[in-house]
Amino acid sequence: MSQQVDVVIIGGGIIGCSTAYYLAKEGMTVHLIERHEIAQGTTCAAGGMLGAHSEYLNDIFYSFACESQALYKEFQRDVGIDIGYTTGGIVQFAHSDEERIALSHWTDAVYLSVKQVRERISYISPPAFGAYLFEEDVHVHPEKTCLAFCEAAKRLGITVSEHTQVNEIIASHGSYQIRNDSTTIVAKHVVITGGAASMELVPGLRMSEVKGQCVQLDAQKLHLPYTLFHRGCYIIPRPDGTLVVGATMEPGLTDLQTTSGGNLALDTIAEHFIPGLSRFPVIKRWAGLRPKTVDDLPYIGRVPGKENMYIAAGHFRNGILLAPATACLIRDLICNTEVQKERIETFDPKRGIFHEANNRTEWQSV
Ligand SMILES: Cc1cc2nc3c(=O)[nH]c(=O)nc-3n(C[C@H](O)[C@H](O)[C@H](O)COP(=O)(O)OP(=O)(O)OC[C@H]3O[C@@H](n4cnc5c(N)ncnc54)[C@H](O)[C@@H]3O)c2cc1C
Secondary structure, X not given: OEEEEEEEEEOOOHHHHHHHHXXXXXXXXXXXXXXXXXXXXXXHHOOOEOOOOOOOOOHHHHXXXXXXXXXXXXXXXXXXXXXXXXXXXXXXXXXXHHHHHHHHOOOOOEEEOHHHHHHHOOOOOOOOOOEEEEOOOOEOXXXXXXXXXXXXXXXXXXXXXXXXXXXXXXEEOOEEEEEOOOOEEEEEEXXXXXXXXXXXXXXXXXXXXXXXXXXXXXXXXXXXOOEEEEOOEEEEEOOOOEEEEEOOOEEOOOOXXXXXXXXXXXXXXXXXXXXXXXXXXXXXXXXXXXXXXXXXXXXXXXXXXXXXXXXXXXXXXXXHHHHHHHHHHHHHHHOOOOOOHHHHHHHOHHHHEOHHHHHXXXXXXX
């Protein structure tokens, strides 16, 4: 059996599903292929913060992230599926004068003195130099959001194949063939959104993984109104009254086990923000692997030397935040819509590809 589509997307995490949605909105025919199940990769391990400010890497990243936040607002309004979109924002703590000065450069932040922090959240351990509230840095439920993108894309007519591993992309007469046991899919364009496993499909692409552990606590009585954030650690209040405490940063580990070292680190984070929180009942512990690039910025763009082949992977700590903007960038490249030059350069996958490997390994052609 053979199917012909405009675009095949390989990988059904938040990046693949959002890309499918925005391409389908343009009227493209799309087949999304996932080797396991939709939203069960790194996406389901995320906290779900849209932390444009807390995760700032550079100005291009920041404007891209803000655009993504705006796209989320539009998506949750348009699509009518619950994605756990939770307003309130992120309160970033300043525990030193240097931290306070660094945060004070944001003109869109609201400064909260120690007294004001105490007034708003009486039970936290107040930061010595106050805090800054970033109201635009809301959060979503990552798994629900990924499934919502997939569902919305399906309503627009895309095909989804789960439990289907892509091992080979074959260039053939100006298009690509993707084969599995029963089907050959012929596509004009291919988008690789396989997270860190994208390395397997793009020879020479440099990626690594950074393990992160989280814990979800039952904290119905607390009613925490904001996400609390300090130096990469956080507590996220979910709408169901639970709190997600995260996350460890464990480079070089590629297992998904939760560990006693991880538990200890998460207890420390919990107590750092809210004294006594580590004694709250645990609902769930989990670990995930953040896909990391050479410079922590994602690879989004054309696969060098491969016409009509694109990659969107390596979103590290920010795949949920950047998903809609990433999807729209890929859509614009496919549709030949003008894209800001600095964006193309900043996210160009070329920067992560070894030349030697590029020369040595060729795509198999028929
Ligand atoms: C503990 C933790 C907390 C995080 N918190 C946040 C946060 O608060 N905010 C934020 O923005 N980000 C956060 N992140 C990062 C975020 O989770 C990732 O950046 C994002 O999920 C990456 O999405 P993805 O679609 O690229 O990858 P994935 O979700 O891993 O999806 C890739 C999919 O591709 C499939 N695949 C791979 N190869 C193939 C193949 N050959 N054939 C078919 N299918 C294939 C995989 O099975 C997988 O399902 C966090 C991550 C962790 C671990």
